[in-house]
Structures are given as C-alpha cells and as structure tokens.
Amino acid sequence: MELFNSESKKIISDPINVNNPISLQVLGICSALAVTIRLDQAIIMTLAVIFVLCSSNVILSLIREYIPARVRIVIMLSVIASLVSVVDELLKAYLYDMSKQLSVFVGLIITNCIIMGRAEAFALKNSPSKAFLDGLGNGFGYGLIIIIVSFFRELFGAGTITLPDGGAGYVLWSIPESWYAAGYENIGLLVLSPGAFIILGLVIWAQREMAGIEEEA
Amino acid sequence: MSGLEHYLSIFTKAVFIENIVLAYFLGLCSFLAISKNINASVGIGMAVVVVLTITAPINWVLWEFLLDKGALVWISEDFKNTDLGFLKLIVFISVIAAMVQLVEMFMERFSQSLYNSLGIFLPLIAVNCSILGGSLFMVEREYTISETVVYGFGSGVGFFLAIVALASIRYRIRYSNIPPRLQGVGMAMLLTGLLSMAFMAFSGIDL
Numbered sequence A: 001m002e003l004f005n006s007e008s009k010k011i012i013s014d015p016i017n018v019n020n021p022i023s024l025q026v027l028g029i030c031s032a033l034a035v036t037i038r039l040d041q042a043i044i045m046t047l048a049v050i051f052v053l054c055s056s057n058v059i060l061s062l063i064r065e066y067i068p069a070r071v072r073i074v075i076m077l078s079v080i081a082s083l084v085s086v087v088d089e090l091l092k093a094y095l096y097d098m099s100k101q102l103s104v105f106v107g108l109i110i111t112n113c114i115i116m117g118r119a120e121a122f123a124l125k126n127s128p129s130k131a132f133l134d135g136l137g138n139g140f141g142y143g144l145i146i147i148i149v150s151f152f153r154e155l156f157g158a159g160t161i162t163l164p165d166g167g168a169g170y171v172l173w174s175i176p177e178s179w180y181a182a183g184y185e186n187i188g189l190l191v192l193s194p195g196a197f198i199i200l201g202l203v204i205w206a207q208r209e210m211a212g213i214e215e216e217a
Numbered sequence B: 001m002s003g004l005e006h007y008l009s010i011f012t013k014a015v016f017i018e019n020i021v022l023a024y025f026l027g028l029c030s031f032l033a034i035s036k037n038i039n040a041s042v043g044i045g046m047a048v049v050v051v052l053t054i055t056a057p058i059n060w061v062l063w064e065f066l067l068d069k070g071a072l073v074w075i076s077e078d079f080k081n082t083d084l085g086f087l088k089l090i091v092f093i094s095v096i097a098a099m100v101q102l103v104e105m106f107m108e109r110f111s112q113s114l115y116n117s118l119g120i121f122l123p124l125i126a127v128n129c130s131i132l133g134g135s136l137f138m139v140e141r142e143y144t145i146s147e148t149v150v151y152g153f154g155s156g157v158g159f160f161l162a163i164v165a166l167a168s169i170r171y172r173i174r175y176s177n178i179p180p181r182l183q184g185v186g187m188a189m190l191l192t193g194l195l196s197m198a199f200m201a202f203s204g205i206d207l
Helices: A006-016 A029-034 A039-062 A069-094 A096-102 A113-123 A128-157 A177-181 A193-211 B003-017 B028-034 B038-067 B077-081 B085-110 B112-125 B129-140 B145-172 B185-204
Strands: A160-163 A170-174
Touching: A006 A128, A029 A128, A029 A193, A029 B028, A029 B129, A039 A069, A039 A096, A039 A113, A039 A128, A039 A160, A069 A096, A069 A113, A069 B085, A113 A128, A128 A160, A128 A193, A193 B185, B003 B145, B003 B185, B028 B038, B028 B145, B028 B185, B038 B085, B038 B112, B038 B129, B038 B145, B085 B112, B085 B129, B129 B145, B145 B185
Parallel strands: none
Antiparallel strands: A160 A170
C-alpha cells in the first residue's frame, strides 16, 4: 500500500477538521479540560495521547483477528492500560515536575474515550498501517483543540505563555509589568473550571463554524 | 474534629465544593452525551453512585494490602520494600470492569425493574473517567477505608446532581433560538460553565 495516497491523507486530515475527535465526535473531553490550564501541560498531554493512541491502534489492529467479539472491551482496556502505565512511568522518570502537575490525568488517559472509541470504530476493522495513520490524525485533532484552549486560558487567565522543558516549564512570554501598571488585569475566572468549559464551548462553536457542520437537535 | 462531622465534611466537599464533574472535569463524555434526556440522566446518575460506592473501597483494600510500598508485609517481612504501585492503573481498571459486570449480573438476577432502567448504562460506566478518577484521588489523598466509602458515595451523588441539573436545563432551552452551529455540545459546554460557576459559590464554605 502506498503510504501517501489520497485515502491515507484523508484518514489523517479528517479528524483534524471535519471529524475532529473533541468538537465533533465529542470524545475525550475530560482530559481536554483538566490539562489546559497551561500550554506546556497541554503539549505534554498531547504527546502522551498521540503515543498511546497510535500504539494501541497498531497493536489492536495487529491482533484484531484473534480477539473474540465478546471480550474485546477487556482486551482493549488491558492493552491501553499497559501503554498508559508505560507513559506514566516514563513521565515520572524524565519529567517529574510535569508528572506531578498532571497528577491523576495521565492515568485517566485509559478512560479517555478517544482511545477506546478509535480502537472500537477503526483499529478493529482496518490494517495496522491505516490504524496508525488514524491514531496520528485523531491525536493531532485532539492536540489542536486542547492547545488552542490552553493558549487562551493561559494567556488571558495567568498572563503567560509557557513551553515545556525538563523542569517547571520555560516562560516564552509574559504580559509586561507596564500593562498591569496601566490597568490591565488577568481574567482569573479562566484559570478556574468554569472558564475551561466556556472557552471549550466557544472553540467547539468556532471549529464547527469552520468545518461547516451542524448537529441535528 | 469529631467523627461524624469529619465524614459529613468529606461528603459535602465531594458533592458540592469539589464536584467531580464541575470542578475536576471527570466523566464528561457520558455527562454530555446522556444529558439530552432527563430519564436517562437519572438512570446513569444512579448507576454511577452505585458503582463508585462499591469500587472505591475495593480499590482501597487492594492498594493498601497489595500495591502500595510495603503493603505486602502481612505476608512476610521480606516484602518491606516491594512497591507494586506501577500496577495501580491496570489493577484499578480491571476491578472496575469486573465490578460493573458483576453489578449488572446481580441486578439482572435480583431486580429486573432496576436492570431494565439502568441496564444499558452499566457497560458505559466502565469507561467513565469519574469511576477511575475516584479511585485515583482516593490514593492521592490517602483516605482511610471509611473516608473512602463516604468519598465514593459523595462523588457519585455529585455526578448525579450535576447531570440531572444539566439535563433539566437542556430540556428547558429546547425551543430557544441558538445559533445552529452552537447547537448541541457547544451549548451544553457553555451551560456547564455557568453551572460550574454556580457551584463555585460553595468554595467559600470552609470545612
């Protein structure tokens, strides 16, 4: 199979745009909100999700013919749980500060419905190479939304833009003191949970407006 | 703080102040999907209360006597330094999946009416993050067994309250004039934001 024919491109680009896992399939919202307080958390979370999603899709697709339909959920859960444990241990070993900040939400990738959902809807029916591309596409689609949400939440809520590094994060830019002196204030609400819901709601609206898709009421 | 008061404060905290949906964003997938319908919301809310109250203490026992560092000393002193903590996620999720299956079978056998109303929601709950989240928070906060029971029950009630509230609001606005592409999930998100803001008023209560 050729890797970059139009079908493969569609598998990758659809989930980023017209079939976005968060805004259109409505999967994986829990972690999308919890880790978006800061940009660096969102980036690390995206990488973790892309890793787990691609590997679980490929593994499940490889063994798809040996999985009895009745026990597939348990098998999927155990494959995903093992992969997530690997990510959790790796983060603890190499990015300890980040792992503390993300706390239980790394573990909760297991119950992130994107991973189960893609395994069930795609990996169990398609070849490993396609399943890998699907994982990549959905991972990017997920990442795109949470990175946008976290960018706005951090910029307007805390007044900084932080990129991930080995320790507590590298501050790329922060709102200068002179702005505060001139009367500018951060919107504290955005850092709290209501802000997350509202920003995500607006991002979903914007994304659907761009993709041109309406939900039937 | 006296005994009862202490448990009451854990309960109130889990229901209102640290509501598992509105403050910690757990269980949102089913929260958004099912809140279209009030009856179904009541059903899944009850199922979450039951499963969370059962699984949190079971996972506590497993954590305390099997997984935590030094938890195996009851077998022999040699295991003083054994730390099976890395198996936490796999063990917890298996317990949850197994318990969901058991609760489903138990209900089918003993309470047909309850099974008919809750039955279809139970499999969904195995992958509801609020259940796994409950167990993980219980480990992180180092609760005792009785605190865990109260916490599990309280978190379940919190989920129940939040989903029924959202379902009622969505029912009320079903004929409102919402921009077509905000319809559905987008609007539910904004409503949840407002709901969460209302619940934040409780955070002023110091327990």
